[in-house]
Amino acid sequence: MMRTGLPRPGSGSRRILVVGGGASGVLLAAQLLRRDEDRVAVTIVEKGAMLGCGVAYSTTDPTHLLNTRVANMSAYPSEPHHFLDWLKRQGDADADPDGFVSRPTYGRYMGALLDPWSGGERLDCRRAECVGLDIRSDGVTAHLSDGGRIEADLAVLATGHALPDRRKDPELSQPWAGAEGPCHGPVLIVGSGLTMVDQVLSLLAAGHRGPITVMSRHGLLPQVHRQVAPGGWTPEGPPPVGRVSDLMRWLRAEVRRREDQGGDWREVVDGLRPQIQAIWRDMPLAARRSFLRHASPWWEVHRHRMPPSSHEKLDLARASGQLRLVRGRFERASQDTGGGLVAHVRGPDHRPADIRVARIIDCRGIRRDPEAHASPLIASLLASGEAFIDPLRLGLDVGPDCDVLRPDGSRSERLFAMGPVSRAAFWEITAIPDIRLQAERLARRLLDAVLT
Numbered sequence: 001m002m003r004t005g006l007p008r009p010g011s012g013s014r015r016i017l018v019v020g021g022g023a024s025g026v027l028l029a030a031q032l033l034r035r036d037e038d039r040v041a042v043t044i045v046e047k048g049a050m051l052g053c054g055v056a057y058s059t060t061d062p063t064h065l066l067n068t069r070v071a072n073m074s075a076y077p078s079e080p081h082h083f084l085d086w087l088k089r090q091g092d093a094d095a096d097p098d099g100f101v102s103r104p105t106y107g108r109y110m111g112a113l114l115d116p117w118s119g120g121e122r123l124d125c126r127r128a129e130c131v132g133l134d135i136r137s138d139g140v141t142a143h144l145s146d147g148g149r150i151e152a153d154l155a156v157l158a159t160g161h162a163l164p165d166r167r168k169d170p171e172l173s174q175p176w177a178g179a180e181g182p183c184h185g186p187v188l189i190v191g192s193g194l195t196m197v198d199q200v201l202s203l204l205a206a207g208h209r210g211p212i213t214v215m216s217r218h219g220l221l222p223q224v225h226r227q228v229a230p231g232g233w234t235p236e237g238p239p240p241v242g243r244v245s246d247l248m249r250w251l252r253a254e255v256r257r258r259e260d261q262g263g264d265w266r267e268v269v270d271g272l273r274p275q276i277q278a279i280w281r282d283m284p285l286a287a288r289r290s291f292l293r294h295a296s297p298w299w300e301v302h303r304h305r306m307p308p309s310s311h312e313k314l315d316l317a318r319a320s321g322q323l324r325l326v327r328g329r330f331e332r333a334s335q336d337t338g339g340g341l342v343a344h345v346r347g348p349d350h351r352p353a354d355i356r357v358a359r360i361i362d363c364r365g366i367r368r369d370p371e372a373h374a375s376p377l378i379a380s381l382l383a384s385g386e387a388f389i390d391p392l393r394l395g396l397d398v399g400p401d402c403d404v405l406r407p408d409g410s411r412s413e414r415l416f417a418m419g420p421v422s423r424a425a426f427w428e429i430t431a432i433p434d435i436r437l438q439a440e441r442l443a444r445r446l447l448d449a450v451l452t
């Protein structure tokens, strides 16, 4: 829970400001604080009410499951049982390391992560929006929406996903905006990734009886998890990074080779994962662009998989005819003269069509233009030249040590970024197993910077 107005640490101590108290911000703060360095204090500024939850773990719907097994969701890379042990301490004696628990449960775990330092002098949590940062050679000043200011030595942006501005598409329901109440008419869900899976499960759990149409450009559904032995796959050679066609050919060959040995394609995808950031870093810009355009939809459905129990429910709804998956492109929504909702779409043949529905849920995910959807803070950093958007418009451009880059390519010594906001540099930096490693490394780097 939020605490405010904590005393400042004594003179001579260093303060690190973390902007954004979602999972990334909390994981970083915990890494900074657990190093037991008395001279460093942390302030987290979070505009929402729930520390540690952010977009992913604020849901209260127990049908929304983690898509990662318990064993892989520990907050600390060096303590793989931390989450499992926490579950057991909460009374879940049978907690299964290979199971998939609900996201509200994980939100409680994240919310409790900073408890050991709560009430102490080294942690200050402010409930406010950070709307601007003055960055000087000797420190930073944060300006808050409540008129407050925070002085710190360094600032880290852990501001997460650029969310769509609801006012721009008022006819669309946003999955992050909370429950909207039951709806029994036809529903159109735009996008067919894991957020769509959540929304379908919520509708079904609420007793929705109307048809549900899921529309996406490629008509691909996330694959399902299966238990596979870790470490079963070793590549024959390094992946080629120069051209995406070569990379995909190599990947398909590795999958065939593993399957010929009696293995499973998931072993290849999961085995490749620790190398993804290095592959992305070594890819020329043209190859990255080509990957985003041609290969990423296929990669994403194999990489971000759904739990088997979610898959079973979706399968039943498809078999009954209630749930339909179609290829097409959503263009816009409008209201007809009777106040009904009309989705203007194009089919795979590009022909325009209008679909009358009771609700449209926007599950197109987070790959939106980060500048067009920039928060006041990000917009001000872009305007002042303290940050810039990468050429592929994935997020802020940052260096390999998470230092925010300026338009002239120079690295900020005072401003850092982590989590999805840094995906232009790291690409595979949205899931906890990747973010927790980044938090561990960044904490070490920041402590070195402020203490030496």
Ligand SMILES: Cc1cc2nc3c(=O)[nH]c(=O)nc-3n(C[C@H](O)[C@H](O)[C@H](O)COP(=O)(O)OP(=O)(O)OC[C@H]3O[C@@H](n4cnc5c(N)ncnc54)[C@H](O)[C@@H]3O)c2cc1C
Pocket: 019, 020, 021, 022, 023, 024, 025, 045, 046, 047, 048, 053, 054, 055, 056, 057, 065, 066, 067, 068, 128, 129, 130, 131, 158, 159, 160, 161, 195, 375, 377, 418, 419, 420, 421, 430, 431, 432, 433
């Ligand atoms: C629906 C969903 C399900 C997921 N499921 C899984 C899963 O099962 N397993 C897994 O490993 N990963 C999962 N992920 C991915 C992953 O856990 C998230 O990407 C991760 O939580 C990102 O956290 P974040 O803190 O960087 O961003 P966010 O969750 O977006 O949090 C950012 C926080 O910063 C705050 N903020 C932003 N700007 C400001 C500002 N200027 N001032 C103050 N506060 C600010 C926001 O209020 C927010 O709380 C999921 C992601 C989503 C979206």
